[in-house]
Amino acid sequence: MSIRHHPAETTLIAYAAGHLDEALSAIVASHLAVCPRCRGRSRLADGIGGELLDSAEPATLRDDALDAVLARIAGAGPETAEPAPRAGRHGVAAPLGQLLPERLSDIRWRTVGPGIRQARLGETGRDPEGLKLLKIAPGRSVPRHTHRGHEMTLIVSGSYTDELGRFQAGDIADLDGEVDHQPVSDTGEDCICIIATDAPLRFEGWVPRLMQPFVRI
Numbered sequence: 001m002s003i004r005h006h007p008a009e010t011t012l013i014a015y016a017a018g019h020l021d022e023a024l025s026a027i028v029a030s031h032l033a034v035c036p037r038c039r040g041r042s043r044l045a046d047g048i049g050g051e052l053l054d055s056a057e058p059a060t061l062r063d064d065a066l067d068a069v070l071a072r073i074a075g076a077g078p079e080t081a082e083p084a085p086r087a088g089r090h091g092v093a094a095p096l097g098q099l100l101p102e103r104l105s106d107i108r109w110r111t112v113g114p115g116i117r118q119a120r121l122g123e124t125g126r127d128p129e130g131l132k133l134l135k136i137a138p139g140r141s142v143p144r145h146t147h148r149g150h151e152m153t154l155i156v157s158g159s160y161t162d163e164l165g166r167f168q169a170g171d172i173a174d175l176d177g178e179v180d181h182q183p184v185s186d187t188g189e190d191c192i193c194i195i196a197t198d199a200p201l202r203f204e205g206w207v208p209r210l211m212q213p214f215v216r217i
């Protein structure tokens, strides 16, 4: 699996500090399971996250936070080799992978727009707040949109391309309210992704905006 797109540094720090909600955390955990580079970065983020938790004001880093972290790492002795978390079903780690059926073809999709289908994760069990599955038919696009909050997309299969590049299995698109994008599924196969949001997407055109209450993507 060649991963090109990773969570932002600030996202890894927020994850380590426990500031991400459940849906966003599940996406980060799944990415960490398949990305050695981010596992390394998250060890550093763990230290910074610890400093954030220790700080009297959680929203701000003390001036000496990074020095304290580096000192802590330097004093930690030889790094113990952590076993890599196992990538689970369809390359998606637990707990998200367990919410996917054994065969992706068993997912019950419903059409929400031209070439776009959506499904609930964990149809038969618990449906986690803020998580959904999206399938984009080859060559089709998701309506252009920005975000009110934090959105993270984990690619499960296929690929799409938008203003930020090409995203394939294991990649994460880590987007905040500043990003305005229009993902287009690459031709050849459906692109299936898991999307976690902490606020609804905001579509640009009036037609998708009208659709939004029904589509709920």
Ligand SMILES: [Zn+2]
Residues within 6 Å of the ligand: 003, 005, 006, 007, 031, 035, 037, 038, 039
């Ligand atoms: Zn990564």
